[in-house]
Each structure stands twice: as C-alpha cells, then as structure tokens.
Amino acid sequence: MATATAVQAQKRKTTIHASDRVARVVVLIFAATVLMIAVILVFELWNGSAGSRHKMGWSFLTSSNWNPVTEQFGALPFIYGTIVTSILALLISVPLSLGAAIFLSELAPAGISNPLTFLVELLAAIPSVIYGLLAIFTLVPLVRSYIGPFLKATLGFLPFFQGPSYGVGYLTAGMILAIMIFPFIISVSRESLLAVPREQREAALALGATKWESTWQVVVPYAKLGITGSVFLALARALGETMAVTMVIGNDPAIHTSLLAPGAAIAAVIANEFSEATGPVYPAALVELGLVLFCLTIVMNGMARLMIIATTRKGSKRA
Amino acid sequence: MKTVHLTILLAVAATMGAAQEKITGAGATFPAPIYQKWFADFHKAHSDVEINYQSIGSGAGIQQLISGTVDFGASDVPMTDDQISKIKVHTLHFPTVMGAVVPTYNIQGAPDGLKFSGDTLAGIFMGNIKKWNDPALAKDNPGVKLPAEDIVVVHRSDASGTSFVWTDFLAKVSPEWKMKVGAAAAVSWPVGLGGRGNEGVSGTVKQTPNSIGYIELFYARQNKMPFGAVKNMAGNFVKASLEAVSEAAAGAAKNMPADFRVSITNAPGKGAYPISSFTWLLIPSQIPDAKKSAAIKSFLQWMLADGQKECSALDYAPLPKEVVAKETKQIAEVK
Numbered sequence: 001m002a003t004a005t006a007v008q009a010q011k012r013k014t015t016i017h018a019s020d021r022v023a024r025v026v027v028l029i030f031a032a033t034v035l036m037i038a039v040i041l042v043f044e045l046w047n048g049s050a051g052s053r054h055k056m057g058w059s060f061l062t063s064s065n066w067n068p069v070t071e072q073f074g075a076l077p078f079i080y081g082t083i084v085t086s087i088l089a090l091l092i093s094v095p096l097s098l099g100a101a102i103f104l105s106e107l108a109p110a111g112i113s114n115p116l117t118f119l120v121e122l123l124a125a126i127p128s129v130i131y132g133l134l135a136i137f138t139l140v141p142l143v144r145s146y147i148g149p150f151l152k153a154t155l156g157f158l159p160f161f162q163g164p165s166y167g168v169g170y171l172t173a174g175m176i177l178a179i180m181i182f183p184f185i186i187s188v189s190r191e192s193l194l195a196v197p198r199e200q201r202e203a204a205l206a207l208g209a210t211k212w213e214s215t216w217q218v219v220v221p222y223a224k225l226g227i228t229g230s231v232f233l234a235l236a237r238a239l240g241e242t243m244a245v246t247m248v249i250g251n252d253p254a255i256h257t258s259l260l261a262p263g264a265a266i267a268a269v270i271a272n273e274f275s276e277a278t279g280p281v282y283p284a285a286l287v288e289l290g291l292v293l294f295c296l297t298i299v300m301n302g303m304a305r306l307m308i309i310a311t312t313r314k315g316s317k318r319a
Numbered sequence: 320m321k322t323v324h325l326t327i328l329l330a331v332a333a334t335m336g337a338a339q340e341k342i343t344g345a346g347a348t349f350p351a352p353i354y355q356k357w358f359a360d361f362h363k364a365h366s367d368v369e370i371n372y373q374s375i376g377s378g379a380g381i382q383q384l385i386s387g388t389v390d391f392g393a394s395d396v397p398m399t400d401d402q403i404s405k406i407k408v409h410t411l412h413f414p415t416v417m418g419a420v421v422p423t424y425n426i427q428g429a430p431d432g433l434k435f436s437g438d439t440l441a442g443i444f445m446g447n448i449k450k451w452n453d454p455a456l457a458k459d460n461p462g463v464k465l466p467a468e469d470i471v472v473v474h475r476s477d478a479s480g481t482s483f484v485w486t487d488f489l490a491k492v493s494p495e496w497k498m499k500v501g502a503a504a505a506v507s508w509p510v511g512l513g514g515r516g517n518e519g520v521s522g523t524v525k526q527t528p529n530s531i532g533y534i535e536l537f538y539a540r541q542n543k544m545p546f547g548a549v550k551n552m553a554g555n556f557v558k559a560s561l562e563a564v565s566e567a568a569a570g571a572a573k574n575m576p577a578d579f580r581v582s583i584t585n586a587p588g589k590g591a592y593p594i595s596s597f598t599w600l601l602i603p604s605q606i607p608d609a610k611k612s613a614a615i616k617s618f619l620q621w622m623l624a625d626g627q628k629e630c631s632a633l634d635y636a637p638l639p640k641e642v643v644a645k646e647t648k649q650i651a652e653v654k
Contacts, residue, residue: 067507068503069507070501140526274517275376275379276479278381
C-alpha cells in the first residue's frame with residue numbers, strides 16, 4: 001500500500017516537472033528567436049554596407065559631402081539632422097507629456113481621466129503619413145508666418161534662430177515628432193504613476209506635504225523607472241521616424257546651426273533615395289546609413305541610461 | 320446541392336480555360352498615367368493579354384529588368400552601356416511618349432510665362448543668382464517688375480527621371496553646371512529645399528513665396544501653376560506645349576541613333592521646347608516564351624498606332640511620324 005502511494009506521488013512530481021520543462025523550452029525559443037532576428041539584422045546591415053565601408057572608411061561619418069554622381073558619401077549632415085530633431089522632439093514633448101500624465105493619474109477625476117487617456121492612446125494609432133500631411137498643411141505655414149518670425153524677433157541674437165524662415169526645417173520636424181511621441185510617454189508614464197502604492201502618497205501627506213509636493217517629490221521619483229522607460233521608447237520612435245520627417249525637414253543635405261533652416265535626417269534620406277540607387281557603392285552607402293542609425297540608437301539609449309544610473313546613485317547617496 | 324457544386328466547378332473550369340497571358344513591367348512614374356490607360360485599353364481589345372505595370376521609378380525599373388524579375392522596364396533615362404552589358408540579352412529601347420519639364424514659380428504679382436534663359440536657370444539653381452531682381456533676370460524679362468526678394472530654390476529630394484532631364488539640360492547650356500554638379504537622376508544640389516516627387520515640389524512651390532522649382536508639364540497644367548518660358552537653341556523663348564515638345568523630337572529625329580538612346584534636351588528648331596524628353600519602354604530582344612513575345616510585339620504595334628492617339632488627352636506629346644516609322648521597323652528585332 002505504502003509503495004503504491006509512493007509511486008503515485010513520484011508520478012505526480014514528474015508530470016509537474018515535465019510541463020514546466022516544456023513551458024521553459026518554448027518560452028526560451030521565443031526569446032532566442034527575437035534575439036536571433038536582431039543579430040541577423042545587424043549581420044545583414046554589416047554585409048550590405050561592405051562596398052561603401054571599404055570605399056569611404058571613417059570619412060563616411062566625418063564628411064559632409066553626399067554626392068551620388070561622383071560616388072562620394074559623407075553622412076555627417078544626416079546624423080546631425082537626426083540627432084537635432086530627436087533632441088528637439090524630446091525637449092518639447094517630455095515636460096508636456098509628463099505634465100499630462102501627472103494630471104491624468106493624480107489630479108483628474110476618473111470620469112475625465114479615462115476618456116482622455118483613450119483619446120491619447122488613439123493618437124498612437126494614427127499613421128505617420130497622416131502626421132506628415134498635418135504638418136505640411138498646418139504646421140509649416142504656422143512656423144513660416146508666425147512662430148519663425150516670433151522666435152527671430154525675441155531670440156534672434158542666438159545662432160539657433162537666425163536666417164530666413166521657410167516653414168520647413170529642423171524646428172518643424174522636431175515639433176511634429178514631439179506630437180507623434182506624446183502618446184507613448186503619456187500612456188506609459190500614467191500607468192507607472194498609477195502603480196505607485198497608496199501608502200507612499202498617504203505617508204507624504206501625513207508628514208505635512210501639500211498635494212503637489214507629495215506628487216512631485218514622492219510619487220514621480222517612485223515611478224521614475226517607468227517614466228524613463230517611456231522616454232526611451234519615445235526616443236527610439238523619434239530617431240527612426242521616416243515619412244513625417246521627410247515631408248517637413250526640407251531635405252537639404254547640409255549642416256545648419258539655425259533651427260529654422262532646412263536639413264536632412266537618416267531615415268528620410270534612405271526612404272527618398274533607395275528605390276533608385278544603382279551602382280556598386282550607392283546602395284551600400286544607404287545600407288551603411290541604416291547601420292549608422294542602428295548604432296546611433298544604441299549610443300543614445302546607452303547615454304540616457306548612464307545618466308539615469310548616475311542620478312539614481314546620487315539620490316540614494318543623499319538618502 | 321449537387322447542381323450548385325457542379326455549376327461552381329464548371330465556372331472555375333471555364334475561367335481556367337481562358338489562358339491569360341500575364342506580362343509584368345515596372346519603371347518610370349512620369350508616363351504611368353498613360354501606360355495604365357494603354358494597358359487597360361489593350362486588354363479590352365485583346366482580352367487574353369494582361370499587362371501589369373508598377374510605377375516604382377526609372378532607376379528601380381532598370382534594376383528589376385537587370386535582375387530579371389520583370390518582363391519589360393520603363394525609364395525616362397536611357398540605359399547606360401554598362402547597364403545594358405549586365406543583361407545577357409540585348410535590350411531594345413522603344414520611345415513611347417514625350418514630356419516636358421517646366422520651371423514653375425510663386426512670385427506675388429509676376430505674370431505667367433516669365434522668360435528664363437539656360438544660363439539664368441543654371442545660375443539660380445547653383446546659388447549664383449540669389450535675388451529675383453538680379454540683372455540677368457531683368458535682361459530676359461524687360462519691363463517686368465520682379466521683387467527684391469531671395470529666391471527659394473526647390474528641387475527633388477528623391478532620384479527621378481525628371482531630375483535627369485532638368486540637369487541634362489543645365490549641363491548642356493552651362494559648362495559650370497556640368498563641371499560642378501553634372502547630370503543624373505540624383506545629384507548633389509548646391510542650394511535649395513528638397514520635395515518628394517513631382518507632387519512634393521509642386522506643393523512646396525505653391526506654399527513658399529518667391530520660390531522656383533521644376534516639375535513635369537502635366538503637373539503644372541493639372542495644378543494650374545504658372546510656369547516659365549525657356550530659351551531654346553534657336554534663341555527663342557518657348558513656353559512648353561505639346562506642339563513645342565513634338566517639334567523638339569522631330570528636330571532630334573533627323574540625327575537619332577539607331578537604338579533610340581538620345582537626349583532631346585536643347586534640341587534644334589525654331590519653336591522647339593528645350594527641356595523635352597522621350598520616355599522609353601525597355602524590351603529584351605529575345606523573349607523565351609513565344610506567346611509572351613507575340614503579345615508584347617502586338618502591344619508595341621498597337622501602341623505605335625492606336626496608343627499614340629490617346630496621348631494628347633492626358634497631356635502627353637505623341638511621337639513624331641519619323642520616329643514611329645523607325646520604331647515599327649525595330650519591332651521586328653524582338654524575337
């Protein structure tokens with residue numbers, strides 16, 4: 001009798017282990033597939049850009065001369081344009097989105113917060129070509145006739161706001177990118193803020209903090225991880241955004257200090273020139289641009305994470 | 320139930336019985352509207368032939384032909400010797416229609432048909448001529464008051480046959496342009512904003528005051544934009560029209576090379592429009608499938624006869640008679 005129950009118990013133990021094992025293997029395969037896709041992507045980018053890497057070497061990253069006719073390819077203006085528009089988009093979007101997320105999670109009653117959140121999340125579903133059209137028909141005239149001249153009149157002593165205001169340029173591209181990344185930052189930050197335990201808020205209020213002090217000095221730092229995660233997501237979207245940017249950045253392959261001047265971005269150049277690129281070096285140069293964008297994304301995310309680690313360490317030292 | 324099944328089976332069998340000859344082509348965007356109309360009308364006349372065309376751009380069309388993924392290509396730019404050598408079978412060029420590239424502008428109070436000489440256009444697009452009241456423009460347009468504003472140049476940001484025709488003309492009339500920039504579907508533009516496609520350039524010019532750009536005649540007419548007259552080789556300022564373009568082709572037809580690979584920019588002729596261009600169908604001279612070969616030859620004959628009649632309704636200039644005669648002889652080379 002004892003041996004029968006012992007055998008049964010043994011059998012039950014192994015069935016539990018078997019299904020666990022199966023689940024573990026399946027999930028491991030999924031994760032490995034995703035990793036493999038990333039590795040294959042990098043491999044293809046490296047392979048496809050061989051012709052251009054051998055011809056241009058490091059001057060691809062330092063030269064400003066992009067000339068398909070003489071087969072000279074320098075990507076510096078595009079790298080500059082991509083970085084400038086993305087940073088501009090973050091500068092405009094992060095304060096506004098964070099404020100909106102705080103409002104939606106802390107201050108708004110549920111009746112307003114839920115429908116508004118739904119509308120904000122709808123923004124993420126709008127195709128980027130539509131954003132591009134919106135930018136061309138509304139943003140560009142706005143910047144050309146009002147915002148550009150206003151900035152020149154008030155901040156014209158800075159080199160960032162000099163030169164003619166065409167309407168298209170880094171500023172307009174930055175603005176439309178900011179609009180496109182609102183929903184990412186708002187919805188993820190709102191979720192993070194809502195996930196902060198009630199005890200934290202109540203403890204702050206019990207110690208005599210005002211509502212705003214409790215929100216800004218207790219709740220937001222607690223949700224910092226989620227908020228910074230949303231900013232990374234938004235940054236990645238801004239760096240790779242193609243259609244909306246190519247419609248409003250002016251497509252001038254040169255470096256300009258003024259934000260009102262036209263420029264060019266990596267994704268926009270690839271989209272514009274790939275279908276008609278012929279010859280041994282030209283398509284390879286465009287693939288190399290893709291490789292550069294990939295590395296740029298990694299570098300900028302890395303730098304942002306290092307910054308977060310540094311500030312977090314400082315914070316914990318103070319505590 | 321059984322009868323329903325039987326009728327469905329018969330219907331399927333009937334459609335499978337009508338053997339459709341499917342031909343695929345890809346290439347230039349400029350002639351896409353007339354090509355789509357031709358292929359549809361040809362299918363109505365010959366229901367067993369179906370031609371599918373993708374307008375992905377001249378360069379891409381040539382690439383697809385070289386890699387063998389399409390049966391024929393279409394391009395505003397003739398293939399180079401290097402590209403032709405990449406295909407085992409020799410490729411024949413068949414001119415189909417002609418088009419014109421016009422300079423369009425947006426200046427408050429300026430009349431339609433502003434006059435530009437080739438030098439002036441090269442100077443504007445190189446950034447040497449910076450303001451609208453420059454003496455070079457005043458010389459071409461006596462009596463016209465142009466504002467003392469900066470010229471905003473608009474060019475194409477994507478590679479295109481339109482850019483090739485424009486830069487080809489500028490390279491012919493300005494040695495400085497030829498040396499500094501050259502003629503190609505995508506060049507390194509010295510100045511200006513880039514617009515995507517003919518639509519992008521038209522849109523940017525329409526929206527930006529004191530701007531100038533270049534677009535196909537079709538777009539200028541459809542969008543009712545003012546465009547300028549350009550000085551031709553004979554010294555006359557000609558505004559683009561179907562007749563002026565045909566005259567440019569007829570002028571070049573006399574010295575046309577046997578393979579039709581010719582640029583007709585800056586063509587001789589009193590009333591010839593200097594920025595005109597052929598657009599070509601690129602047909603391989605040996606098509607292994609006999610039915611496909613017969614279908615393509617029959618289309619080419621139809622195109623040179625009936626197809627040409629449909630051109631002017633869509634703002635394309637039909638081919639001059641001399642070119643049609645030469646092309647009809649070339650059809651025999653397709654085996």
